Amino acid sequence: DTEVTQTPKHLVMGMTNKKSLKCEQHMGHRAMYWYKQKAKKPPELMFVYSYEKLSINESVPSRFSPECPNSSLLNLHLHALQPEDSALYLCASSQEDRGRADIQYFGAGTRLSVL
């Protein structure tokens, strides 16, 4: 089973709202990722958690706040977003095998619209 589950599938929020995106995997993977993807573009890495610790932050604005409550769950807390933050947000997980394939498996994404 290579399933990564993301909720919600769609989200519309105002610039003053606070919302959260959720991601869950039950594959025993130790690395989890957040990507942002604009239409017709490749995904852009935002954050990486390795063994529940934040290992990579790609200089993401502080209005995006990641959280990894446990090895199966990953959240992305959103606050005071801008319209340009509207995008598809993808979560992924991998085994965290350095020096090996370490295939990332993605969820279906959350389509976020900021009004």
Place this chain on the structure above:
Amino acid sequence: AQKITQTQPGMFVQEKEAVTLDCTYDTSDPSYGLFWYKQPSSGEMIFLIYQGSYDQQNATEGRYSLNFQKARKSANLVISASQLGDSAMYFCAMRGFNTNAGKSTFGDGTTLTVKP
């Protein structure tokens, strides 16, 4: 530094025919992995196939095969017997084994349209 180049923004193929999607790469890592993903309009990124830089044989997964030419730094995806459901965007990606975990580099993608 890593770089992936996909030179075909869009490709068309007739149903049941084979199609090759091009991917060239550049890296300073002596060991690395190459990946192909499919992204339908629904948005999910679906892993298709993996090739390691030291793998002696080209990877195959069902109708997908990876034509790996290390000296030319190319990792083309071949889809045999195209189906209408193959219409999607396809991304080539790589990760150097000596880089930080998770720092994969993606190409700009190729949109494949399968015609009936």
